[in-house]
Amino acid sequence: MVEPLNMTRRQLLSAALAIGGTFTAGAALTACSSAASQPHSPAPGSSAPVTIGFVPIACASPLLAAHARGAFEAHGLNVQLKKFAGWADLWTAYATGALDVAHMLSPMPIAADAGATTAARPTELAFTQNTNGQALTLAAAHHPRVQHAGDLKDMVLGIPFEYSVHALLLRDYLAAHGVDPVADLELRLLRPADMIAQLSVGTIDGFIGPEPFNQRALATKSGRIFVPTKEMWDGHPCCSVAVAKDTDPRVRDALVAALHDGAAFVDNPAHTAEAAPMLAQEKYLNQKAELIAPALAGSYLSWAGEEIVDPDMINFGDPTSATAITWMAAQIARWDLGIDFDDRTIIDAAASVLPREADTAMTPVEINGRLFNPNTPTEGYPRSNA
Known part of the structure; x- marks a missing residue:
C-alpha cells in the first residue's frame, strides 16, 4: 500500500509538472485507457502518418534533420511533426x-515506463539524440562575483522539467558542492523559451538548459555560461526519442534507422553551415541560424571570458548507455520522484526502457567528481529528505 505522504507528493508532482501545460486530473485518470484504445502507428509503406511530438531545442536536431532531409520517407514512413x-x-x-x-x-521514458507519475505508459527509450550540449547559465549581473557552486545559494534557477537530466544533474552538482538543492535555493519549472525572458527581467538568476538558449543569453548579453554540463558529466545523454512499447516493431525500426541518418548529418562539423539554416526554419526551431551554428560547433564564451570552441560540446547519435540510464533512474529515486530507492528496483527500471541497440556495459563513470557504479546505484547517494 502506498503511504499517504508519498501519494500526496506524487499528486503534487503531477500538478507541478503541469506548469505551462494542460495536465489535468481527467487526463491523468484516462492516460492508460486512452493510450490502450488508440490505433497503433501504421506500418512502413503506409500512407497514414506517424505523428512525432517534439520541443524546439537543438537536442532534437537528429529528428528534425531526418524530417527535413527525407530520411523517414526513405525508410517507408510518412512522418508528421507536432x-x-x-x-x-x-x-x-x-x-x-x-x-x-x-x-x-531521457529521464522521461524511465518515469513513464516505471509509473513514477500518473502519466504512466510502457515506453522504450528507442534512440538517444544527443550527449552533452547543455549549460548552467547565470545572469550577467552575477559576473564575476559568483565563482563557486556555493555562491548559488539563495538563487532562483530555471529547470525545463523535473524528469530532465538538467534537473537531476543540477541537483547532484549542487549537493556534491555542499548546497542543498531543496533548502538552499529555488528550482523553478520553465519552458525553455521562457528562460531568456525571465533572465532578462531578473525574475530568475539563471537556468540550466539547452541550446540555442544559452547562445541567446550570450547574444543578448543577459547571461553568461557558468558551467557547461559537460564539465559535470562528460558524455551525458540529454534527449531521446521514446516509443510506446505496443508500437509496430517495423515502425520502431524504421524510425530508429532514419534517426541514425539524421544524427550522422548534424554530427558532422562539415555540415554545420547547411544544418543551421535548415534547423532554423519556423516549423523546426524557429531561431536565428546565427544562434544555432555556434551551438552545433561548440563555440561559446566561458565564465572566465575565454572564447571556447569545443567540437564535443554537443554530439548526436551516440548509443544509449545502460550506465547513464541507471544513473538517471537512481536520481529519480534519490529525489523522491516516484521510483523506490532500492538498487534492484532502480536497475530494473533502467533496463526496462533500454533498446536492443543499447550499450549494456555497466561501466562506472565519474559524475560531479564522484564515481557512480551502476551495479550499486544507491551507494554514495544519500536519499533526499524532500
Whole structure:
C-alpha cells in the first residue's frame, strides 16, 4: 500500500509538472485507457502518418534533420511533426495516447515506463539524440562575483522539467558542492523559451538548459555560461526519442534507422553551415541560424571570458548507455520522484526502457567528481529528505 505522504507528493508532482501545460486530473485518470484504445502507428509503406511530438531545442536536431532531409520517407514512413512549447504539454499528449512517438528528455521514458507519475505508459527509450550540449547559465549581473557552486545559494534557477537530466544533474552538482538543492535555493519549472525572458527581467538568476538558449543569453548579453554540463558529466545523454512499447516493431525500426541518418548529418562539423539554416526554419526551431551554428560547433564564451570552441560540446547519435540510464533512474529515486530507492528496483527500471541497440556495459563513470557504479546505484547517494 502506498503511504499517504508519498501519494500526496506524487499528486503534487503531477500538478507541478503541469506548469505551462494542460495536465489535468481527467487526463491523468484516462492516460492508460486512452493510450490502450488508440490505433497503433501504421506500418512502413503506409500512407497514414506517424505523428512525432517534439520541443524546439537543438537536442532534437537528429529528428528534425531526418524530417527535413527525407530520411523517414526513405525508410517507408510518412512522418508528421507536432511542435510543443514545453514538456508538460508533450507529456500529456503522450500519456493520453495522442502520440505513440515523442522527443523526450531521457529521464522521461524511465518515469513513464516505471509509473513514477500518473502519466504512466510502457515506453522504450528507442534512440538517444544527443550527449552533452547543455549549460548552467547565470545572469550577467552575477559576473564575476559568483565563482563557486556555493555562491548559488539563495538563487532562483530555471529547470525545463523535473524528469530532465538538467534537473537531476543540477541537483547532484549542487549537493556534491555542499548546497542543498531543496533548502538552499529555488528550482523553478520553465519552458525553455521562457528562460531568456525571465533572465532578462531578473525574475530568475539563471537556468540550466539547452541550446540555442544559452547562445541567446550570450547574444543578448543577459547571461553568461557558468558551467557547461559537460564539465559535470562528460558524455551525458540529454534527449531521446521514446516509443510506446505496443508500437509496430517495423515502425520502431524504421524510425530508429532514419534517426541514425539524421544524427550522422548534424554530427558532422562539415555540415554545420547547411544544418543551421535548415534547423532554423519556423516549423523546426524557429531561431536565428546565427544562434544555432555556434551551438552545433561548440563555440561559446566561458565564465572566465575565454572564447571556447569545443567540437564535443554537443554530439548526436551516440548509443544509449545502460550506465547513464541507471544513473538517471537512481536520481529519480534519490529525489523522491516516484521510483523506490532500492538498487534492484532502480536497475530494473533502467533496463526496462533500454533498446536492443543499447550499450549494456555497466561501466562506472565519474559524475560531479564522484564515481557512480551502476551495479550499486544507491551507494554514495544519500536519499533526499524532500
